Amino acid sequence: MFKYILEGAGNINWMAIASLLTFMAVFLVSAVMAFRSKPAFIDKMANMPLDDSIPSFNAENDRHEK
Amino acid sequence: MAQVEQFQYDNAIVRKFAYATMVFGAVGILVGLLAALQLVFPALNFATAETTFGRIRPLHTNAAIFAFVGNGIFMGVYYSLQRLLKTNMYSKFLNEFHFWGWQAIILAAAITLPLGLTSSHEYAELEWPIDLAIAAVWVAFGVNMFGTILKRRENHLYVAIWFYIATWVTVTVLHIGNNLEIPVSMWKSYPVFAGVQDALIQWWYGHNAVAFFLTTPYLGLMYYFLPKAANRPVYSYQLSIIHFWALIFIYIWAGPHHLLYTSLPDWAQSLGTVFSIMLIAPSWGGMLNGLLTLRGAWDRVRQDPILKFMVVAVTAYGMATFEGPMLSIKSVNAISHFTDWTVGHVHIGTLGWNGFLTFGVLYWLIPRIFQTQLYSQKLANAHFWIGTLGIMFYSIPLYWAGWTQSLMWKQFTPDGFLQYGNFLETVTQIIPMYALRAVGGTLYVGGYFVMLYNLVKTIKSGTFQAYEAAEAPARVATAGAHKGEHWHRWIERRPVQLLIGSTIAILIGGMVEIFPMVMIGDQVPKIESVKPYTALELQGRDLYIREGCISCHTQMVRPFRSETERYGEYSKSGEFIYDRPFLWGSKRTGPDLHRLGNKYPDSWHYNHMLDPTSMSPGSIMPVYPWLIEDDLDNSLLPAKIAVLRTLGTPYEEGYEEEAIADAEKQAAEVAARLRKDGIEGDNLEQKEIIALIAYLQRLGTDIKPAPQAGN
Known part of the structure; x- marks a missing residue:
């Protein structure tokens, strides 16, 4: 049955190969670029969630088990 | 400055x-x-x-x-x-x-x-x-x-925000794509696509609902809240970049693995399988990135329930994303599909990954916005262990049930007959596993209420800070790329470009898989004998949809000897060209129904719907007395016929005017057969059950010869 579909669609083998090549391109480009980034920039980005001033409460003694 | x-x-x-x-x-x-x-x-x-x-x-x-x-x-x-x-x-x-x-x-x-x-x-x-x-x-x-x-x-823009952007754009595309439908009334519509095309689009949506609603936004939350809870940066920011692009690119392709061995063309099944297997790489990259964030802090995991929840959540993500690709291998899928294995698999994701990460975030976040400490670490730890046991008691019995039932479905005697020819035998065998699963669910629910108590007590002990003062330097926007700056640093400053890049990444997979199916819709092999449903059958089909029969019954006989022996000829894509929506299903708690037509007399169906155990002792199917008591509402029938003709079903022009009379004529025939078998009832021909019987007796008969009179 799928041969019939394939005939209807024309030669679509190129689709599978193009898909794989596109993925490889996306993967390789993002990998190369990620690892070429400057360490200082990566450090800044990685620390971004920690870079705010959450109030710190030392309320250990308030906990009901204590 | x-x-x-x-x-x-x-x-x-x-x-x-x-x-x-x-x-x-x-x-x-x-x-x-x-x-x-x-x-x-x-x-x-x-x-x-x-x-x-x-x-x-x-x-x-x-x-x-x-x-x-x-x-x-x-x-x-x-x-x-x-x-x-x-x-x-x-x-x-x-x-x-x-x-x-x-x-x-x-x-x-x-x-x-x-x-x-x-x-x-x-x-x-x-x-x-x-x-x-x-x-x-x-x-x-x-x-x-x-x-x-x-x-x-x-x-x-931190990587969590990229995941939020990808989530937003992909859910938008999926929601539009899978909900292209023409209204019949305020609460009834028919999808634009039918049969195999509808199936492909539904599972392109369904799989990516898991990917882009249950996964990518939660990865964003993981990349923010796990470093916060552990108080240390993510293990590798570079890995998170690769994780993001590889994941969103690959995920969108994997939908067809829900349709292996169905009437979906092989090339689409193969693409789905290949990309599903590839998916393990970025998924595990993300999981390892999460777990390794805790390097040097594992001693804290022993004491901190928030980190415990997050570690199990990320581990569950890893388990689910290992299992997913494995289940996409066709030979494994031949065993797992339509069984409780899939249900166990998806609950590792929802109970473990989504549930536990949510609990970790709630335990972390509620005390902060209420400027207090968590009421009880002990209760949070108790919740953790009860919940973890709950997940195990939920999943392991279902894995067991899935294997057991699937192997029973496929077991032949030495003489070449199905060993468990009665489907019900394979259900009653696994009911103890269903009971254990319910025990697991009860534990999980119990743990959840422990959390609610703990959080409510925390909320009561704190003071809510609706608006939290903060300060930061004003942003100095940079117009162009700095000299020597590479593209990724450039794109991280540009949300619109990031949006466009994400959209392109997720559209490529969707287009390659869906466009050929949609564009060559006319090429789905037609079967001369396959005709549109009659008016009464159409009404019965909509009752089948209303009652959610698809939750337990498939309409897709796969090309395995164990299935063709049990059910009959395997399903062909040409049989579904008038099916709006497709009703292939994804789970067999009851048997497949695609070749049900003409298998039993009408009275069997009547009695079965009234009380399934009367026809199948031991059945766990619910009773449906309202189908026998309630009158069929034909008021929407003309509009349904008109909409379906607009979508391409070849009902003759003007048939909508005759549809109600046609339905009543066929209903009278069904009622007469029921009366002949001794079933009485006032206005029997007007009841909903009549339409449902008409539909069930039609199923799969277009390519199956009608029985001879008297058989």
Whole structure:
């Protein structure tokens, strides 16, 4: 049955190969670029969630088990 | 040096979504527990339409996915987005519109699904007016998110925000694509695509609902809240970049693995399999990135329940994303598909990954916005262990049940006959596993209520800080790329370009898989003998949809000897060209029904729907007395015929005028056969059961010779 579909669609083998090549391109480009980034920039980005001033409460003694 | 600006983080909207998460989590898992118990004790269907498994199951999945996880996503996004961008939200009005709009949608779902108003597309069951409301609220969320991004004080967008952007754009595309439907009335519509095309689009949606609603936003939350809870940066920011691009590119392709060995063309199945297997690489990259964030802090994991929840969540993500690719291998899928294995697999994801990460975030976030400490670490630890046991008691019995039942389906005697020819034997065998699964669910529910108690006590002991003062330097926007700057650093400063890049990445897979199927729709092999449903059969089919029969019955005989021996000729794509929507199903708690037509007399179906155990002793199927008591409503029939003709079903011009009379004529014939078999009843021909019997007797008969008279 799928041969019939394939005939209807024309030669679509190129689709599978193009898909794989596109993925490889996306993967390789993002990998190369990620690892070429400057360490200082990566450090800044990685620390971004920690870079705010959450109030710190030392309320250990308030906990009901204590 | 830029001027330092004062502003306030809006915790009010975060608290609203947190409360909604807590409430709807309880609703979702309680309804799930009811569904689990119904499979062990069918009396818990209560012989009432609104509480029957076929309607309860979509209520559970929608509550868990869109109410619990959905509100959990928004809670985490609204909290983290403001802090990562050093700004408050773009619009308070949009905050409120988003929150109340989403809750209204949940309320609408909670009303319409038990009423049987459903499109039957899994995880997209809601009818078209609610689909439109979802679109409006989702757009409001997007405007609010992008507005916030554009007014940010931080130049670069942290990776969590990329995941939020990819989530937003992909869910938009999926929601539109899978809900292309033509309304018949306020609460009834037919999808634009039929049969195999509808199936492909539904599972392109269904798989990516898991990917882009249950996974990518939660990865964003993981990349924000795990470093916060561990108080250390993510293990590798480079890995997170690769994780993001590889994951969103690959995920979109994997949908066809839900349709292996079906009538979907092989090339689409193969693409789905290949990309599903590839998916393990970015998924595990993300999981390892999460776990390795705790390097050097494992001693804290022993004591801190928040980190415990997060570690098990990330581990569950790793397990589910290992299992997913394995289940996409065709030879494994041949065993696992349609069994409880899939249910166990998906619950590792929802209970472990989504549930536990949400719990970790709630335990971390509630004390902070209420400026206090968690009421009880001991109770949180107790919740952790009860919940973990609950997941194990839930999943392991279902894996066992899946294997057992599948092997029983496939077991032949030495003489070449099916060893378990009665499907029911394979169900009763695994009911103890269903009971154990319900025990697991009960434990999980118990742990959840321990958390609710702990959080309520925490809330009562604290003071809510609706607006949290903060300050940050004003952003100095940089117009162009710096010399020597590479593209990724450039794109991280540009949300619109990031949006476009993400859209392209997710569209490539969808286009390659779906376009050929849609464009060559006319090429699906036609079978001369396959005709449109009669008016009465169409009504019966809509009752089948209303009752959620698809929750337990498939209509897809796969090309295995064990299936053709049990059910008959395997299913062909040409048989489904008038099926709007397709009803192939994804789980066999009961047998496949595609070749059910003419297998039993009409009276068998009548008695079976009235009390399944009268025909199949030991059956766990619910009873459907209302189908026998209620009159069939034919008022929408002409409009249904007109809409289906518009979509390409070859009903003759003017047939809608004759459709009701035609349906009544066929109903009289069915009623006469029932009376001949001794079934009496006032106005029998007007009852809903008549239409359902007409539909069930039609199933699969287009390519099956009609029985000879007297047989």
